[in-house]
Amino acid sequence: MSHHAFREPGDPLELEVDWIVVGSGAGGASAAVALARGGARVAVVEAGAWRDPEHYPSSAYGGARDLMPAFGGLATAGRAQWPVVQGEAVGGTTVINSAICVRTPGDVFVRWAAEHGVGGGPMAERIGAIQDALEVELHASRATGRAVGRSDVLALRGAAALGYDSHPTRRFVEDCAGSGQCLQGCRAGRKQSLNLNFIPETLERGGVVLSCAPVARIVLEGNRAAGVRGRFRHPRTRRAGASFQVRARHGVFVAASAIQSPLLLRRSGIRNRSLGRQFHAHPGTGLFGWYDDPVDMHIGATQGWSSLAHRDTGGFKLESLSIPLELVAGRLKGGGAVLAERLEDFRHLAMWVMAVKAESVGSIHPGPLGPLVRYTLDRADMVKMRTAAVLLAQTHFAAGARWVIPGIHGLPYKIDADALHTIEDAPLDPRAWVAVLSHLFGGCPMGADPARSVCDGEGRVHGHQGLWIADASQIPTNLGVNPQHTIMALARLRAETALSRATP
């Protein structure tokens, strides 16, 4: 049997393979399939359950319960409490993301080289070649037809009227049906989340998958990573099951996410002052436009419009977002009858969001109720957020919105074009804003200097053998673009390097 799901307490599961990959998200699945293609026997060990499209929930409640760690209950512990959104399933966050495909901008490699002594031109070239291949394998294509909803059409119109570049989003999706349900998993199976392709391929090539299997520790023999161990966890009741121990002949890839990878290394006894440091994110928030005619933003791709026009000058990216009705209530001001009346307008709302290329740095620590994410946006980043909010409002008005609903504390519930200045003057206190973190970086940052980084430019943990980082935690800066493509390409690069180094 090559897939082991939850097992009742009893006989432990023991296996030996060439390589272990901890976590099966963007990084883990990409590393696993690359290792398997190279002829190695791989075990993917994943904390979440393996759910296929027929198992996916439809509601936001089901999404939080079935596809997110701790019911989606993680939030930043900083000046403001902003939700930190991640997936927990075979396929990781790719199961619940919008699959937006953006190549790594060239300036990122230049910056890594200048600030961290890694990356540079040679890495840019290799990542570019891998990204070419990934785009073919995962059907990268621009949204067309049903995938471009009315909200997206309005956004295109607004951006064109203001004279900035924007386009239907390019995504890893084959023939999108435009159901706007990506965040709960694509039940139509069109979105190329990695549980549908790289993980099954890893199995077909002789690999093993352990699901419902959170790794408790990496087993170290001296400074060599020799395996992993933990206990199966029931995906519904969370009770512990049988123990498992997997031994690795060559090594262990850690790809448990920017939040979990540093914590796993720490509890495995790895001592490095940079563990949990250099945490970055792209915090995002959105504004609703209110239109005279129904927008019905649930029709079309979840994120069918985007613009990178302001990444370099303003430090943000813009996108449309079909936010589920369940989550709209929390985004509209007011309560009681006032809120009920506002929710009547749902069909007339279009939500557009920004992702801020934030330079603020946070850190990850173990906490009493789970991970503790210390993170607060500094003033400069808040200015970027506010500038993006102003531009989104202007875009809504240019597209014909009658009002904009900013959702910022201290501002009126809705404003017309004449009151745009209220957003320009909006408070810069993060507590006035309702934002989320969904693009996460760092925690095990790469760098040439072992005193300031956890892994080297090839992803190997400093001072250890056979221990590699293959997820977003190795990324030492923000990217300013959606990260899945970069994470997958880096993971494949790590796997290919590891294979070339492994002794037969």
Added chain:
Amino acid sequence: MERAHTIPHRRLDPTAAVVRSAVRAMMPGSSTLPGCGELELDAFVRRLLHEASWPMWLATTASSLAFVLTPPLTVYLPLPSFLLPASLLDRHADRMSGHALYPVRQAAMMVKTVMGMHWGAHPRVREALALPPYPEDPGTWRTH
């Protein structure tokens, strides 16, 4: 493949009662939309409290309790929210969500999030807003 499970029923459940009262007040309905109280709220709350992770359970109950206890900060009456007359309860729900104190606002936001998860997924609400109904969440996964 595993099936979804049944939720145990307890006759007296003060935690569920607190959450229910906060959620119901946050979404009383309008002339065209049903309120949470009309939409099998009891079953939803029991399910949530049973299935939620420990941090989520804590956040839900603490926020609901805050809703019950904060009328002195919003409508300036030393009464728990469930003893307020309807018009004041409504004002409390509205003012709490825009309160100057961040923790109070955050508690209201949490109650609204819970409310939204129930209300926004309900077939009657979805029909009223021209949204397709959700099929039941299977709650299943691959077991081999």
